[in-house]
Structures are given as structure tokens and as C-alpha cells.
Amino acid sequence: MDKKFTLCIxxxxxxFILAEEDVNKRDSRLNAVRFFSELNLGTKSSFRYEWPxxxxxxxxxxxxxxxxxxxxxxxKDLFVNWAYDNLN
Structure with a gap:
């Protein structure tokens, strides 16, 4: 299987998310939402956050x-590896 989301990506x-000015103003869950919004391969309107x-x-x-x-x-390592497992 061709993995679209490598660990490097x-x-x-x-x-990129960590460098954002307001990263410390968002809680962990909202930063995760922001992370996945950047990974969405579709249009902005195709991404949805269903609280919580x-x-x-x-x-x-x-x-x-x-x-x-x-x-x-x-x-970082725990989160990125968890994301990798969920995406691939």
C-alpha cells in the first residue's frame, strides 16, 4: 500500500502548527483539529470538526x-506516531 502520509510529512x-502564533492559546484537541485540517486532501468545505x-x-x-x-x-512523538497509525 502506498502511504500518502509518511512520518516525515x-x-x-x-x-508548522507548532510555529503558529496562537498554538498555546488552543487546547490539545483544537491543535489536533488544526493539524488534521492541514492534512485534508479535499477542499476546505470538505473538512468537518464534529465536536467533541x-x-x-x-x-x-x-x-x-x-x-x-x-x-x-x-x-510530539506520541502524537505524530498516533496520527500516522490512524492515517495509514
């Missing part, structure tokens, strides 16, 4: 991500 997106724990969009073969079991966004 996910780490780059993570660092689901995001949907076009992530290759994956359409819905359940954030309930996500590690803390600020635990």
Missing part, C-alpha cells in the same frame, strides 16, 4: 478520525 505539518472528538475529511483511504484516544498534542 506528519512531522513537518506538526512543526471527530474530524472528517479526505485523508486518502480514511474519512473519519476519532480524536478521543489521541495523545496530548504537545507530546
Amino acid at each position: 506528519l512531522q513537518q505539518i506538526y512543526e 472528538y471527530k474530524v472528517s475529511g479526505q485523508f486518502g483511504n480514511v474519512v473519519v478520525i476519532d480524536l478521543e484516544g489521541a495523545p496530548d498534542f504537545f507530546s
Whole structure:
């Protein structure tokens, strides 16, 4: 299977989100939502956040991500590896 989201890509997106000015004003869940919004392969209107724990969009073969079991966004390695497992 061809993996669209390599660990390298996910780490780059993570660092991009971490560099945003308001990253510390958002809680872990909202930073995760922001992270997945950047990974959405569809249009902006195809990405949806369903409070409190689901995001949907076009992530290759994956359409819905359940954030309930996500590690803390600020635990980079745990979060990025969790995202990788959920996307691939």
C-alpha cells in the first residue's frame, strides 16, 4: 500500500502548527483539529470538526478520525506516531 502520509510529512505539518502564533492559546484537541485540517486532501468545505472528538475529511483511504484516544498534542512523538497509525 502506498502511504500518502509518511512520518516525515506528519512531522513537518506538526512543526508548522507548532510555529503558529496562537498554538498555546488552543487546547490539545483544537491543535489536533488544526493539524488534521492541514492534512485534508479535499477542499476546505470538505473538512468537518464534529465536536467533541471527530474530524472528517479526505485523508486518502480514511474519512473519519476519532480524536478521543489521541495523545496530548504537545507530546510530539506520541502524537505524530498516533496520527500516522490512524492515517495509514
